Amino acid sequence: MSDTRKSFSRESEEKRTMDLIVATQMCIERGGVGEASIRRIADEAGVTPGLVRHYFPDKEALICAAYRQTMADMFKGARQGVDELPGNAIDKMRLFINTSLHPGVMNSRYHQLWASFTSLTRSTPSMAKIHHESYLEFRMGCQDLVELVFAEIGREVSAKALEQYGIMVNAILDGLWLEGCLAMELFDDGELAEIGLRSVQSVLDIEGLI
Secondary structure (H helix, E strand, O other): OHHHHHHHHHHHHHHHHHHHHHHHHHHHHHHOHHHOOHHHHHHHHOOOHHHHHHHOOOHHHHHHHHHHHHHHHHHHHHOOOOOOOOOOHHHHHHHHHHHHOOOOOOOHHHHHHHHHHHOOOOOOHHHHHHHHHHHHHHHHHHHHHHHHHHHHHOOOOOHHHHHHHHHHHHHHHHHHHHHHHHHHHHOOOOHHHHHHHHHHHHHHOOOOOO
16 A cells, blocks of 8 residues: 555656646747746646745746756657667668658747747756757767668768768758748648758768658
8 A cells, every 4th residue: 555655646746747847838838938937837737836846946947847858858759669660770760850850849839949948058057958968869869870871781980970970960950840840831741851851861872761
């Protein structure tokens, strides 16, 4: 019985924490970081400001948690199904590009959150740290897939060259993601993903992505 109660309590605390993070994201979506006061977040979550402070000591801690969760959700969305996909490395790279430039990841909501959070990276060291970590996580995800593709086709490159290829693939996806978030109505369905596939294939000098 004791173990059951402990498990229930832990799950409840995790849910309450996530509810507050989601409430913070919703406030930021409506009006930027300035909208995300402790009181407004509490109202959005249907709790008291005191309960918010029980889980997060101040607004900065809550904004940081929301930033981490947003970037984790985006990275998870971009890699949806990639690790489980049977097949070769080219297939995994193709899926990664397609999911990264799919409306599930490339949308106005994520852009609003991303832009609001990154506006704080120069003034708030804790936000700058999250920005640095999340950028490297996505870039390394690109680099790992490039390494798999090169290993599959038998191409040997230096560690530095591999790092630079990862940077290039990341830059292509970042740029197209931003284009789609800001002006999706200007592109046909799947057009940016197709451009991403063509661009990465050209940069890596490989075949089979398109």
